[in-house]
Amino acid sequence: MDDTTGTVVVGVDGSPGSRAALVHALEEADRRAARLRVIVAAQVPEYWAMAYGMVAPPPLAEIVDAARDVGQHQVDAVLADRPDLASRVEVSVEALAGMPAHVLLDAAEGADLLVIGHRGRGAVRSALLGSVGLQCVLHAACPVTIVRAAASTERSDRAEEAAVPA
Numbered sequence: 635m636d637d638t639t640g641t642v643v644v645g646v647d648g649s650p651g652s653r654a655a656l657v658h659a660l661e662e663a664d665r666r667a668a669r670l671r672v673i674v675a676a677q678v679p680e681y682w683a684m685a686y687g688m689v690a691p692p693p694l695a696e697i698v699d700a701a702r703d704v705g706q707h708q709v710d711a712v713l714a715d716r717p718d719l720a721s722r723v724e725v726s727v728e729a730l731a732g733m734p735a736h737v738l739l740d741a742a743e744g745a746d747l748l749v750i751g752h753r754g755r756g757a758v759r760s761a762l763l764g765s766v767g768l769q770c771v772l773h774a775a776c777p778v779t780i781v782r783a784a785a786s787t788e789r790s791d792r793a794e795e796a797a798v799p800a
Contacts, residue, residue: 640668640746645738645766647674648704650783651751656712658781659749660719666746669724672709673741675734676701694731702729735769745776752782 644659646652656672663670676698679691691697705727713720730737742748750767771778 640666641671641744642666642668642747642749643671643673643738643742643745644749645673645675645734645741645751646705646708647734647751648708649751649753651753651781653708653712653751654783655749655751655779655781656708657716658779659747660712660716660723660725662747662749662779663723663725664719668746669726671741671745672705672725672727673738674701674705674727674729675737676729676731677733678731698729698731702727705729735766735773738766738770739773739775742770742774742776742778747777747779748774749779749781752780 642659642663644652644655646656659670659672662668676694678694678697709725709727713725728741730741732740738748738750748770750770752767767778767780771780
């Protein structure tokens with residue numbers, strides 16, 4: 635893995651959309667002979683809520699550790715499904731505290747590509763790009779790829795149908 639020439643950054647959060655983005659980013663990193671940085675945004679609770687009698691949030695270190703565990707679990711699951719890529723792509727998992735769009739934009743500085751998942755929320759709402767995706771597309775210093783989980787599943791289904799003789 636010493637011959638890596640660049641970096642692909644992918645944002646994950648444990649959702650089906652982020653799993654599809656992770657698979658795409660892993661394949662893209664392999665194609666580019668690049669390393670893969672898996673980023674999990676650990677959202678810090680709003681402290682104003684404590685002023686209104688809500689329970690105190692856990693320490694920041696616990697929030698970041700839990701977010702990293704989510705990301706690592708998702709990476710482990712994808713690499714178990716794709717052992718061919720596990721040996722060819724250098725993968726690191728990082729959890730960073732902050733708002734998802736800001737965390738991803740900062741992590742993508744100097745990267746060759748930023749990959750994020752799209753969360754479908756119904757026929758009408760899924761046609762619109764979410765706020766994180768929109769911020770990344772508008773402000774990233776590198777190209778951005780947005781991957782739909784359904785599109786990935788549909789492609790797999792079509793490939794299986796094509797492979798099965800009629």
